[in-house]
Amino acid sequence: MKRTTISLLFTLALLLVSLTATAQHTFGVYGGGGMANGRFEPTQETKPIWGTITFGASWRYYSPQRVVGGVGADLEFIQRGFSIATNTSRVDDPKDYLYYTRRVNSMMLPIVWQPHTYMFNRHLRLYGEAGVTFSYNLSSDYEIEKLVGGEKVVEEGEYHFSTVRDNRWGYGLCAGGGLAILINRFEVVARARYYFGYSDILRNRNKHYDTIEGFTLTPLRSPLDNLTITIGLSYRFIKEGFDSWKPRRKREKNREVFEFAQ
Numbered sequence: 001m002k003r004t005t006i007s008l009l010f011t012l013a014l015l016l017v018s019l020t021a022t023a024q025h026t027f028g029v030y031g032g033g034g035m036a037n038g039r040f041e042p043t044q045e046t047k048p049i050w051g052t053i054t055f056g057a058s059w060r061y062y063s064p065q066r067v068v069g070g071v072g073a074d075l076e077f078i079q080r081g082f083s084i085a086t087n088t089s090r091v092d093d094p095k096d097y098l099y100y101t102r103r104v105n106s107m108m109l110p111i112v113w114q115p116h117t118y119m120f121n122r123h124l125r126l127y128g129e130a131g132v133t134f135s136y137n138l139s140s141d142y143e144i145e146k147l148v149g150g151e152k153v154v155e156e157g158e159y160h161f162s163t164v165r166d167n168r169w170g171y172g173l174c175a176g177g178g179l180a181i182l183i184n185r186f187e188v189v190a191r192a193r194y195y196f197g198y199s200d201i202l203r204n205r206n207k208h209y210d211t212i213e214g215f216t217l218t219p220l221r222s223p224l225d226n227l228t229i230t231i232g233l234s235y236r237f238i239k240e241g242f243d244s245w246k247p248r249r250k251r252e253k254n255r256e257v258f259e260f261a262q
Contacts, residue, residue: 024060025062026060026187026236027237028060029056031055032229034050035048036049037224037226039224040082041222042220045085049082054228058232069127070116071112071113073112079105080103080105086098100213102141102142102201103142108134113131114128125179126178130174133170135172136169137167142159143155144213144214167203174195178192189231190230197223202222
């Protein structure tokens, strides 16, 4: 038993050394903004919410292969939400729509795969992203547009989550891409990413059959989507680069001449 434990620990140590020698780890921070929206069933008249903010930290593990890329995870704060028209059946002109708007502050954990390729002698990295997301809704606020005396007024307040009505936890998919400029051991990163929600912000009417502000009845589906554009700075822990990143040597042509007449 003791020999087995020692062998296992030795194997793990060798694995860690090999990973350190053949791969890169980066840690970075980023921030930016974008757009939030919701998808509802039955369909509702909605408009996107622009000016949402997001920021967070990221970790990446890059494999030695030039194109295969790496994997990683982010921990980020992201503003989500939706804005739906509440009086579409009473007016004909979209300019007269009155909107109920919810903004949701969430913590999100995207786990991503990041295929990439290098250009300009390893000074520029182009990459794509695909992954899954898990989130938790921290807090929320609302805005309700109303007509008072023929004038539009806005009522604002804090939205209070209810266990029987609201979902705190969420999940979905994300995809995007970006570029990174490599400066010594730093990467200046610019990224665009789209978040496609699968979970509902409101429990469907099979669980909560009631009227909610902005909805005649609880919607059957109410996932939230986001589009974000961010910039960030990452630090590479290992100074040396990959052998596969280095420019490949040009093969010399075979200059040997065969004298068949000899």
